[in-house]
Amino acid sequence: MVLTSSPVHTKIVRRRRARRPISTRVGDVLLALAVFLILLPFAFTVLTALRTRADVAANPISFPRAVTLDNFVQVYAKINYGVGLINSVIILLGSLILVIVIGALAAYPLARITRGWTTGIYRIFIAGSTVPIFVILAPFYLLERDFGLLNSYQGVIFGYTALNLPVAIFFYTSFFRQIPEELEEAASLDGAGPLRVFFLILFPLLRPITATLATFLTLSIWNDLVLPLVFLQEPSMQTVMVNAYNLIGPYNVDPTVLFPAALLGVAPLVLVFILLQRQVVSGLTMGAGK
């Protein structure tokens, strides 16, 4: 039966495809064009970064005739990529750990106690996510100066922690509300205190949302220019972004310098993206479908 019905089935499918309306085919073309245009600057950046300077100067738009990694090697040294990478990773990891632990701790009572003082605190945190960094930059700078935190990793890490706590609290609070309370009740009947319950039972349950949050925070912290630019003057402590930013001169638009720098800057994120695609997409679209 299966054998006899399958040719008929294919025929129907084939006929249906042939009858796809014109509007759908126009849509296909437009979609392909849009995706092509979005990816074109990327492809152009990669292809140009692989060409020699003389070749690019002679003909700005062309495929590489001979592939060279010289541009990458030169820019790598110029922006002190190795050191910048270490600094960026230190700042990123420090901020991630603080935001995740402190944010999850605070979200637990904020999610469980829905009456009284907690709602007010929750609202203040959420409102804080709209405050642009520039609004508090001047006093922030004075504060860090007075605490002696200028030119220290901690200064930048505390800054990111404060700026990103609202989003962490938002993520974790909505996640805690989906975790049934019975789990904690059972544990507390066994005599476990709140800290033990939190770290041994609840925190492990937060793994998926923590992965989502971490990828979201990684994007924004890795790509940020403002905090390290303002609070770190010591060149040996600078992040990848600031070192790359320093390449920009008034007339420096040489693609064989800027393009490899851009690719080196985004490379670690692309790596994360490939490994954690699902988390990145859900992290970016969190809250869209409520």
Added chain:
Amino acid sequence: MIQRRPLWALAFVLPAVAIYLILIIYPLIQGGWLSLTDSQIGNAGNFVGVSNFAHAAADSTVRKAIVTTISYAAVVVIVQNLIGLALARALYNRPRIRRAVSVLILLPTLMSAVMAGFVWSSLYSPDGAINVLLRTVGFGGVTRVWLGDPSTALWAIALVNVWMFCGYSAAIFLAGYMNMPAEITEAATLDGASGFRRFWSVEWPLLAPALTVNVTLALIGSLKVFELPLVLTNGGPAGSTTTLSILIYQKIFGGQGTFAYGATIALILLAIVVIFAMGAQTVLRRRERRI
């Protein structure tokens, strides 16, 4: 269990509240105080009342920056969401390529504004790829110094912003599409609703939450835009891309001795962001409830 242990609840919230009070709330208050002084380089300064605000109200640079920032945000919010919505709808109707393509168009979102600025400052340069391309296809008359011309610079930057985030906007709309109740979309199919009618009376109302998120994110992001104009034009030419964030940065750290004035303009930016973000939220959430 935390409900029955109020002291523990307080202890759990305390680290977050302490950091937030010290690093966000206190600087906000301090910023309010600074704007009432004549602090030049971050010193305490003398109380001068509202003279900074009076100065700002009469300052044509500030007024121009406000207009620049708001028109930039308006263009970015509208264009980015239109493109994102079109992409999301196209992908929703093509399940086989949906996942792969939506991941591909998210690539520009990974780039930092600095890196995107690098790529586009070269593309836009007088002998850069865009002008060469235009000359090659016979539109030599259209070529110009895109970032050096006050009439095009701001829109050239807005285009980079749209390029970076239209895939992001599409991902959020697509998540909205995927969350549509199957009964409703199937009913619409059975009723034979298609094309624009289907979009307008079925999909568009159901996309309300995604629209709220998209508009709010794009609005906040574009009102405080800083890195793109910093890298691409540094506020020029002729101040045509000096957004409020750029102006604040110049006043505070530009060595002009205008620290307090920078803090004043920062409060103006805060007021604008809060008014627009809350306004948009109120309108869009009310619309969600109505639907």
